[in-house]
Amino acid sequence: MIVAVTGGKGGVGKSTVALNLAAELDAVVVDGDLSTADLPRGSGPDLHDVLAGRIDPLDAVEEFWNVQLLPSGRTLQGARAVDLQAFETVVTRLTRRFGPVIVDCPAGLAQDVGVEIASADVAVLVTNASEAALSNAERTRDLAVTLDTAVAAVVLNETGHSTYDRIRSDVRRRFNAPVTYVPKRTDIRAAGEDWVPVRDASPESPACERFEELGDRLRACRRRVHRRGVH
């Protein structure tokens, strides 16, 4: 199963959700931001090399804090050599070898995001409770629907339980997808700064439950995707 973690707006915590979801699902996480890489730098070949056809995707995956990562490149030359059309083949190859693949999509709604969403079986929309972020996420949702990629969940990131309780039914209706939340917590932020999944950095943190719940939803989707005969 290939999961696109997306949402339109920058700075809402897509990478944090992608990393923690990858830890839950024992998945490979792909840094899909080809211009402004956000996940950690690797020590060897990267996604630029893979999308330029210079190296096999399986040879560019490396382990970073118990998470398998395909890092993005960091040079203009590398980005210019990228063939976006190769993205789907790359993630399909990864999912056949490793199982679940989480793609941390860039912000915006340009072709890079479109190709990554179209290559995925399901999308997870990350937003916060602000109207600006919600309307960006809604535009991303409309794109996903047009590209025939179902929305598995909407994550209200950095949102407290009381706000979640107040807006969840509206958000659910607006997106027609299950809604969950991740509170704003210093332990999530601290783990995120070192790119460590919360469950490794602070196993006792109540935040772990939130990512477990998201993982459970994705596992349920995975069973449905399998029944449809995909991967």
Added chain:
Amino acid sequence: MVELNANTIVEEGVTFVQATVTNTRGTTQVIRLESCLDGPTWSPNQGQRAAVEWEGDRWEAMLQPGERRGVGFASPAAPVDPPLTVVDVRRAGPDDRGKGPEAVLRDLEEWRPPREIVRDSR
């Protein structure tokens, strides 16, 4: 699946059926409904012609995830319960859409690496 809620009223021997149909799935679906009334279907008009969703006793439309549409028709036949039934639901394919995913992707803003690529990594 699909949610269908319908009710009928009878006025001066004419049965009016009012319904809403909702696509509760996460993907776009083509939904087909059929009148259960034992008589002719008087479908609504759009200008001079019957509404495009209607063909005889059947109504068909493509609904986005979460989309709800109103459906209505009249008939001289006596009311029955239910007055309308779902006869087919299928996931919309490229033939159902005017525009396939490839065309949608082509129409998005082109991706180009910015000059000041790459913020320094940690």
